[in-house]
Amino acid sequence: MSALRISVVICAYTEERWDDVHAAVASVRGQEHPAEEIIVVVDHNPALHARLKRSLADAVVVENREGRGLSGGKNTGVAVARGDVVAFLDDDAVAAPGWLAGMARHYADPRVAGVGGLTLPLWPGSTTSAELVAAPVPAATGTRPGWFPEEFDWTVGCTYRGLHPGPVRNVMGGNASFRREMFPLAGGFDSRIGRTFHKRPLGCEETEFCIRLRQRCPDAELLYDDEAVIWHRVPPLRARFAYFRQRCYAEGLSKALVTASVGSADGLSSERTHALVTLPRGALRGVTDGLKGDLAGFGRAGAIVLGLAWTAWGYATGLYTARLQARRARRAVAGQGAA
Structure with missing residues (x-):
C-alpha cells in the first residue's frame, strides 16, 4: 500500500511538552511508510502555536478551530488533512519506524475503517524526550512501579493486558488511524467527551466515536495490530497510586457519558469481558506471585480490586448525575409548558 496517503495529526496544548512534541514529530518524519503530512493542532494557546509554527517549518501547524479539548483538536486536524487515512499520535509519544507501515497494510481490505496499534509505556527513568528527537526509538523504557498491574495500563494511555490483535470494538485514541x-x-469526535481543560483526567472520546462509527456503518471493521508500535511517556505524577485512583474514577465518569450517547449494550461490551475475565485472572496472578516471594504481587492484586471499584463508583456517579440532569431538564420543559 505504498500509494496510501496517511496524514498524521498530533494535538498539543502546553509548552511543558516542548521536547515531547518535537520528539513525536521526529518519529513521524522517520517512518518507513512516509507520512503525507504532519499536522500539529495547538489547543487555544497562541504563544505555543507561534513557537511551533517557527520551529516545525516542515509541519502544518494550526490552531484548534473548535472548543477547547482533545476532541476539538482532533476534529480540526481531520478537517485540515488531505490523506486517504488520518492517523493520530499523542504529543508525548514517539512512533517506531514501522508504525504507519503496520497500519497501512490493513487498508488494502476495503472493509477496514480503522486500525490501532500497540502503545508501550515509557516509565520514569526512560530515555528523555530531548534525546528522542535525534533517535526516536528509546534506549531505556524506565521502571514500572511494582504495584502497577498491566491490566490497568490504559490508565496511562497504553495497551493493557487482555487486548489481543484482531478485530476490536474500539482502538485507543493516541495510537489510531x-x-x-x-x-x-460517522460524525466527528464528541466535544462533550474526552480530555479538556478540566483537571479531571476524562477520556473515551475515541471509544464513543468508534462505537458510533460501527452503529452507522455496520460492515466497517476496526483492527488492533501489535506491530504498529508507539511508546507513550508516563510522567512521575501518573506513576503514583493517587493518579491511578483518580484516573479510574474519571474513566467511570467517561463511560457513563459514552453509554448515554451510544447505549450500554455497545458502550460496555468490552468492559464486561475485561472486568469479568481479565481482571480476576490478573488478581489471581498477583496473589500467586506474592505467595512465590514477589511481594509486589499482592500490591498488583490489590490495585486491580481497588481500580475496578473506583471505576465502578465513577460510572455509578456519572449515571446518577446524568439522570438527575435529565429529570431537571424535563421539569424545566414542563414548567415552560404550564406557563
Whole structure:
C-alpha cells in the first residue's frame, strides 16, 4: 500500500511538552511508510502555536478551530488533512519506524475503517524526550512501579493486558488511524467527551466515536495490530497510586457519558469481558506471585480490586448525575409548558 496517503495529526496544548512534541514529530518524519503530512493542532494557546509554527517549518501547524479539548483538536486536524487515512499520535509519544507501515497494510481490505496499534509505556527513568528527537526509538523504557498491574495500563494511555490483535470494538485514541471518509459518515469526535481543560483526567472520546462509527456503518471493521508500535511517556505524577485512583474514577465518569450517547449494550461490551475475565485472572496472578516471594504481587492484586471499584463508583456517579440532569431538564420543559 505504498500509494496510501496517511496524514498524521498530533494535538498539543502546553509548552511543558516542548521536547515531547518535537520528539513525536521526529518519529513521524522517520517512518518507513512516509507520512503525507504532519499536522500539529495547538489547543487555544497562541504563544505555543507561534513557537511551533517557527520551529516545525516542515509541519502544518494550526490552531484548534473548535472548543477547547482533545476532541476539538482532533476534529480540526481531520478537517485540515488531505490523506486517504488520518492517523493520530499523542504529543508525548514517539512512533517506531514501522508504525504507519503496520497500519497501512490493513487498508488494502476495503472493509477496514480503522486500525490501532500497540502503545508501550515509557516509565520514569526512560530515555528523555530531548534525546528522542535525534533517535526516536528509546534506549531505556524506565521502571514500572511494582504495584502497577498491566491490566490497568490504559490508565496511562497504553495497551493493557487482555487486548489481543484482531478485530476490536474500539482502538485507543493516541495510537489510531481511520479512513478519512469515515468522519463525515460517522460524525466527528464528541466535544462533550474526552480530555479538556478540566483537571479531571476524562477520556473515551475515541471509544464513543468508534462505537458510533460501527452503529452507522455496520460492515466497517476496526483492527488492533501489535506491530504498529508507539511508546507513550508516563510522567512521575501518573506513576503514583493517587493518579491511578483518580484516573479510574474519571474513566467511570467517561463511560457513563459514552453509554448515554451510544447505549450500554455497545458502550460496555468490552468492559464486561475485561472486568469479568481479565481482571480476576490478573488478581489471581498477583496473589500467586506474592505467595512465590514477589511481594509486589499482592500490591498488583490489590490495585486491580481497588481500580475496578473506583471505576465502578465513577460510572455509578456519572449515571446518577446524568439522570438527575435529565429529570431537571424535563421539569424545566414542563414548567415552560404550564406557563
